[in-house]
Amino acid sequence: MKTLLDHMAPSRISTKLSIYVSAFIVVAFTLLQIYNFLIIKSEIKNQINKEQYTKAKFIAKDIKNKIDKRTKFLVALADLIPPEQMQSEDFLTEKIKEHIAFTNFFPQGFAVINPTGKGVIAEYPVIPSRKNLDLSNREWLINAKNSQHIIISSPFRSEVTDEVLVVIAKALRDKNGQVLGILEAPIFLNRPGFMEYIFDHDYNETSDTLVISRASQIFLASSTPSLVFKSIPKRGEDIFYDQVMDGFNGVGDTVDASGDEMLAAAANISFLNWFVIVRTPVDKVYQTINESLETSIISGVIVSLAVFLAITFFLFFFFNPLKEAAESVKEMVLNKQPLKHIEGYKNDEIGDLIVGFNAVIDMVNERRDKLEKSNATLESLSQIDDLTGVFNRRWLDHTLNKLWQVKTRSQEPLTLLLIDIDEFKKFNDTYGHIAGDKCLKKVAENIQKSINRPTDFFARYGGEEFVILLEGDLVEGFAIAEKTRQVVNNLQITHSESPYDHVTISLGVSSVIPQLNTDSVELVKQADLALYQSKRRGKNRYECFQHKE
Numbered sequence: 360m361k362t363l364l365d366h367m368a369p370s371r372i373s374t375k376l377s378i379y380v381s382a383f384i385v386v387a388f389t390l391l392q393i394y395n396f397l398i399i400k401s402e403i404k405n406q407i408n409k410e411q412y413t414k415a416k417f418i419a420k421d422i423k424n425k426i427d428k429r430t431k432f433l434v435a436l437a438d439l440i441p442p443e444q445m446q447s448e449d450f451l452t453e454k455i456k457e458h459i460a461f462t463n464f465f466p467q468g469f470a471v472i473n474p475t476g477k478g479v480i481a482e483y484p485v486i487p488s489r490k491n492l493d494l495s496n497r498e499w500l501i502n503a504k505n506s507q508h509i510i511i512s513s514p515f516r517s518e519v520t521d522e523v524l525v526v527i528a529k530a531l532r533d534k535n536g537q538v539l540g541i542l543e544a545p546i547f548l549n550r551p552g553f554m555e556y557i558f559d560h561d562y563n564e565t566s567d568t569l570v571i572s573r574a575s576q577i578f579l580a581s582s583t584p585s586l587v588f589k590s591i592p593k594r595g596e597d598i599f600y601d602q603v604m605d606g607f608n609g610v611g612d613t614v615d616a617s618g619d620e621m622l623a624a625a626a627n628i629s630f631l632n633w634f635v636i637v638r639t640p641v642d643k644v645y646q647t648i649n650e651s652l653e654t655s656i657i658s659g660v661i662v663s664l665a666v667f668l669a670i671t672f673f674l675f676f677f678f679n680p681l682k683e684a685a686e687s688v689k690e691m692v693l694n695k696q697p698l699k700h701i702e703g704y705k706n707d708e709i710g711d712l713i714v715g716f717n718a719v720i721d722m723v724n725e726r727r728d729k730l731e732k733s734n735a736t737l738e739s740l741s742q743i744d745d746l747t748g749v750f751n752r753r754w755l756d757h758t759l760n761k762l763w764q765v766k767t768r769s770q771e772p773l774t775l776l777l778i779d780i781d782e783f784k785k786f787n788d789t790y791g792h793i794a795g796d797k798c799l800k801k802v803a804e805n806i807q808k809s810i811n812r813p814t815d816f817f818a819r820y821g822g823e824e825f826v827i828l829l830e831g832d833l834v835e836g837f838a839i840a841e842k843t844r845q846v847v848n849n850l851q852i853t854h855s856e857s858p859y860d861h862v863t864i865s866l867g868v869s870s871v872i873p874q875l876n877t878d879s880v881e882l883v884k885q886a887d888l889a890l891y892q893s894k895r896r897g898k899n900r901y902e903c904f905q906h907k908e
């Protein structure tokens with residue numbers, strides 16, 4: 360029973376393909392994700408930069424408008440106060456009250472300050488702490504007194520409420536230019552109607568809006584309360600701040616107090632020498648895309664796994680016939696089994712391969728059969744004597760040696776009859792070689808016919824000599840010798856030069872029970888000696904080899 364792991368052996372094409380294809384898909388998918396991630400990141404950065412810059416410019420414009428409106432309002436009020444009414448608190452209070460009724464720009468109202476800076480000539484609404492303030496040393500009071508125009512103070516913290524404010528002020532003069540009082544109004548940056556939204560944490564949920572005084576180098580407004588009225592980074596600490604301090608309007612990269620990277624946009628409020636920065640932590644900018652990257656990594660892993668399993672399954676399905684075919688071939692080759700058709704037909708290239716392989720096997724088998732047949736033919740031809748068609752000397756030697764070994768083991772007799780045609784030279788000389796050949800053939804054919812036991816073998820030994828090999832003893836040898844002699848004698852092939860007037864044969868018989876370390880040649884030699892005796896004793900007879908006592 361094969362396990363899944365066997366099916367997924369590393370040597371299998373389907374396993375290799377699964378791994379390669381899956382790895383390719385994973386790498387391609389990952390690269391695509393990274394590419395998309397970088398593109399989207401860059402798009403998001405551009406978008407956020409654009410939005411932040413628009414927001415910064417909008418806020419800058421909004422602050423400018425608000426200051427403009429307030430200064431115009433104060434100038435209009437100042438124009439309503441004639442110098443001769445300057446000492447009339449009631450008149451001034453009434454005028455302020457009338458004027459202020461049209462706006463909510465000034466929740467702290469207006470005050471007309473004594474030119475010395477000590478005491479209030481008139482105010483509305485009445486703010487008790489204001490009356491006792493000594494403003495004589497305030498830079499804005501001094502500036503207002505020295506200016507024909509409205510002035511805007513540097514931002515400062517209220518001693519009373521600790522809020523950040525600016526004061527707008529205009530000196531009220533008599534016709535000689537003598538300052539009779541200073542009309543002033545505080546603008547609290549965090550109060551409703553001005554920049555309160557910048558201080559609102561909810562409004563700045565992801566981004567942070569900062570209003571910065573270039574002259575004072577401090578944060579005037581921020582949704583982070585701890586930043587308000589703190590110094591901005593020193594020159595050299597943050598390139599973006601340095602650029603903005605030099606008047607740059609636009610977008611860039613910065614860091615916050617804790618060193619976290621931020622995308623920022625800056626817009627100038629030139630006439631105040633302030634600027635607005637809108638900034639967002641990079642973490643927050645890319646939060647969504649980072650989260651989606653995590654999700655896509657998880658989904659990528661799941662998809663890759665699913666793709667791997669799907670590919671493995673499909674490749675297994677497609678390549679299994681190939682695998683089984685390969686195993687069949689391997690088994691045939693390794694175990695040297697007969698080549699046979701392999702199973703697993705599929706209607707595709709693998710199927711074509713299997714069909715082709717089977718056809719090759721058919722061809723190989725067919726050729727092998729032919730070769731075996733022709734080998735067998737060659738083999739038999741190499742064992743047959745051309746002239747007579749009986750076994751030849753080569754076959755005889757081989758058979759004799761084989762039988763010699765068999766009889767050595769079984770200790771049974773082996774008998775050899777050496778046959779020689781008498782006066783054959785004369786036959787040739789008399790009738791010619793062709794007739795001699797015919798004679799040889801006829802003799803051989805007839806002796807062969809007379810040998811009918813499967814354990815008796817007949818072969819041409821060479822020339823006009825033949826051998827009969829018997830798996831029997833001397834007695835049987837004599838019987839066959841005599842029978843053979845008679846067979847040839849009875850052929851009555853005319854031979855005028857023979858004393859018998861026809862062709863005869865002489866035979867030498869020898870028999871032995873083969874022993875270890877003896878040679879079959881000995882048996883032939885003995886038969887030859889016996890044949891010699893036959894010739895000497897008149898031919899057309901057989902003699903037996905006599906062992907010397």
Ligand SMILES: Nc1nc2c(ncn2[C@@H]2O[C@H](COP(=O)(O)OP(=O)(O)OP(=O)(O)O)[C@@H](O)[C@H]2O)c(=O)[nH]1
Binds near residue numbers: 822
């Ligand atoms: N025609 C033909 N003659 C052969 C063949 N092989 C051998 N001979 C002849 O057989 C003859 C054998 O002669 P010898 O060995 O002198 O023996 P013999 O003439 O038979 O005399 P004895 O053996 O004493 O009877 C030779 O003349 C060979 O040329 C053959 O294949 N065809």
